[in-house]
Amino acid sequence: MLGLTSAHKTWMHRLPVGPKLALLALFSVVLFWLDNLWPMLVALVLVAALVASGGAGFARQALRLLQPVWFFVALLAVWHLWLNDPLNGLRIALRLVVAVTAANLVTLTSRLSDMIDLIERLLGRKVALTLGLALRFVPVLGERAAMLSLAWRARSQKRAAWRLVPGLTVGAFDEADHMAEALRARGGLV
Amino acid sequence: MTGTGAVSHGIDLTGAEVSLLGKRLLGPVTLNISERRVGIIGRNGSGKSTLLRLIAGLVAPSAGQVRVDGIDPSGDRKGLIARLGILFQNPDHQIIFPIVEEELAFGLRQMGLGKVEALAQAKARLVAEGRGHWAGRPVSSLSQGQRQYLCLLAVLMMEPATLLLDEPFSGLDIPTARGLAAHLARLSQRLLVVTHDPLVAQAYDRVIWLEGGLVKGDGTPDAVLPAYLTAMEAADAGPDFGA
Numbered sequence: 001m002l003g004l005t006s007a008h009k010t011w012m013h014r015l016p017v018g019p020k021l022a023l024l025a026l027f028s029v030v031l032f033w034l035d036n037l038w039p040m041l042v043a044l045v046l047v048a049a050l051v052a053s054g055g056a057g058f059a060r061q062a063l064r065l066l067q068p069v070w071f072f073v074a075l076l077a078v079w080h081l082w083l084n085d086p087l088n089g090l091r092i093a094l095r096l097v098v099a100v101t102a103a104n105l106v107t108l109t110s111r112l113s114d115m116i117d118l119i120e121r122l123l124g125r126k127v128a129l130t131l132g133l134a135l136r137f138v139p140v141l142g143e144r145a146a147m148l149s150l151a152w153r154a155r156s157q158k159r160a161a162w163r164l165v166p167g168l169t170v171g172a173f174d175e176a177d178h179m180a181e182a183l184r185a186r187g188g189l190v
Numbered sequence: 191m192t193g194t195g196a197v198s199h200g201i202d203l204t205g206a207e208v209s210l211l212g213k214r215l216l217g218p219v220t221l222n223i224s225e226r227r228v229g230i231i232g233r234n235g236s237g238k239s240t241l242l243r244l245i246a247g248l249v250a251p252s253a254g255q256v257r258v259d260g261i262d263p264s265g266d267r268k269g270l271i272a273r274l275g276i277l278f279q280n281p282d283h284q285i286i287f288p289i290v291e292e293e294l295a296f297g298l299r300q301m302g303l304g305k306v307e308a309l310a311q312a313k314a315r316l317v318a319e320g321r322g323h324w325a326g327r328p329v330s331s332l333s334q335g336q337r338q339y340l341c342l343l344a345v346l347m348m349e350p351a352t353l354l355l356d357e358p359f360s361g362l363d364i365p366t367a368r369g370l371a372a373h374l375a376r377l378s379q380r381l382l383v384v385t386h387d388p389l390v391a392q393a394y395d396r397v398i399w400l401e402g403g404l405v406k407g408d409g410t411p412d413a414v415l416p417a418y419l420t421a422m423e424a425a426d427a428g429p430d431f432g433a
Contacts, residue, residue, distance in 0.1 A: 113289070113292070117305075132292070133286065135288045136286065136287055136288040143330075178278075178280075178282075178283035181248055181283070182278070182283060182284045182285070183286060184248055184267070185248060185271075185275075185276050185278075185284075186297050186300050186348070187267055187301070
């Protein structure tokens, strides 16, 4: 999450985050309004052109980020072929790919701290801080899960899987307590 | 050398107690602490960390009174954080933000600085410490010793006159621990250090020995440490995990 901003600098990096997000919102609303296939194809060409304008390295990165989407596209294709409604399937798949690509464009070309700043201006310091805390704790909880899994395997031949969940949950509450104390030690949310 | 914004007159505890769920963890304790280097020693569970949290205002006294330079630590948070900083035993319990410079800037913003100014000071401090390249790094990429150091920097940037440290050397390798000790020795702040290491406490102005939540010994290292070590090595001193 921390490394999602693309290191391939593009002209889009220089645009401020606020207008980018506003454009994305507008673009997505219009995209879901469209019923006709042709304007949708125009939207697809538009985002493809934006991706291409960032250069080859940037485009490769944007394509890689689409990987999880292809699975859903395949699922949609099978489902709508089975329903004998391929046109509708194509429409939904197009929407999905175009919307996700557009959203990724914003993520790839914006610094995380700029995003958090924007959220702070729009929704206040508490919400922004919450987002920052969530990002801080994704790697921490991941590490804890890995440690618990190692501790399990050190004393068992079987894999741990779901049985680690209670320990992880208790651990998360524990982390929350420590975090509250750390915030308090430096003045809390004032 | 780190300059301090405020001058500390001292810490006063008067019959202070901390109880949790009807169980008394600490006290009653009456102490006046005005020395520059103070060690707090005692066995596991003797109330050392509780005493630090009480002085830092992270827990309120269930009886008695605590004052840091005349301020009530759990009541006047804003006044306290400008005067006193605390370093937790585990840096991961202390670090709030994912990026190094944000962690350093947080305390300054808490003290009323604007975001841009706070970040600029954080960066300048890192550069001054020879770690300018840390600014944009994720905290998760730092080692244990580096995280400990980051926590110390974050607290020092708030320029407190008093610094509380909970076993700052545990978990560090010998060179790292020695580096930290040298860094601490150069500080002009008043230091209150919880430690298990008699060698560390030997160099301090005063040593306070806690046992079962009460003060068992208090004075110069020469007056307190021999009795402490004798008690720790006595035949009836069972291990903490004993029956």
